[in-house]
Amino acid sequence: MIILNLINLKRLVLNIIKTKSNVLIWYNKKRFHRGINTFYSELYGCQVIAKAFIFSYSNPFVREFILRALKGKTLELNLNNLIEGRIDLVCRCISNSLFVSNNVRRDVVIHIVLEGSGDPPRTVSFFGETIKRLGLDEKSIAIILKNALYIGKGLKLGEERDVQDGVKISKKSFEALIRERKNIYYLHTKGKDLREVKFSKDYVFVFGDYIGMPRKTESLLDRLGAKRISLGEKMYFASHCITIVNYELDRLITVQ
Ligand SMILES: C[S@@+](CC[C@H](N)C(=O)[O-])C[C@H]1O[C@@H](n2cnc3c(N)ncnc32)[C@H](O)[C@@H]1O
Helix, strand or coil: CEEECHHHHHHHHHHHHHHCCCEEEECCHHHCCCHHHHHHHCCCCCCEEEEECCCCCCCCCCEEEEEEECCCCCCCCCCCCCCHHHHHHHHHHHHHHHEECCEECCCEEEEEEECCCCCCCEEEEEECCCCCCCCCCHHHHHHHHHHHHHHCCCCCCCCEEEEECCEEEECCCHHHHHHCCCCEEEEEEEEEEHHHCCCCCCEEEEEECCCCCCHHHHHHHHHCCCEEEECCCCCCCHHHHHHHHHHHHHHHHHHC
């Protein structure tokens, strides 16, 4: 049985053609519209056996990125100095993960774990599926981060608050986030070539910022069975890595 989300329509069609298997359609209630009927009828060769009005970011087909920003400030941002704590880099990662030309990647979630001065940790999560009002440029994204930190003031460990559509802030550590996830891919220059990796259906990519990943965290990633994958020998910016991963996965899905 294949469990699918509408976002993965292309993959769905390809799998149907390949396997002619039973399909459980799993879609977002908000997206339910008349078109879905056409969609059903087009599922030539397979039997639709159930519908589920369930969607959350634990959806197994969401492409998830987790960036650890070791110096990212956790209480207050200075919009006139985004270099401080390398918020400029963080903003580029958010932009590269969520946008393609003229569109938002609805199947992407990115979590930014800020661990700099103030009241660490703070995790700001952006959900492509529901995001609205997100500018492409660093300053606009930094304004959302600043607002998120303001809303997140006083959060207790494990607590979460809504910032705006598709953006949440929580007081959650990097370790806690990765412990909740399966099939983690840790981006590392010495890992297995990404092009040789047979990906499972859920993608959680974790990577360090300009400082890199602390040794202790690397050991935890190893214990959790994270697979190290490489984009080559050159050390890229974290924001470059996101673009490369998005590109490679786009190709994989298109040519599968
Ligand atoms: C700017 S780099 C970190 C540089 C840091 N000084 C270091 O030595 O780790 C940011 C992150 O991007 C990822 N990265 C960069 N180049 C990569 C590559 N060629 N393959 C896989 N991951 C890469 C790693 O996760 C790295 O922690």
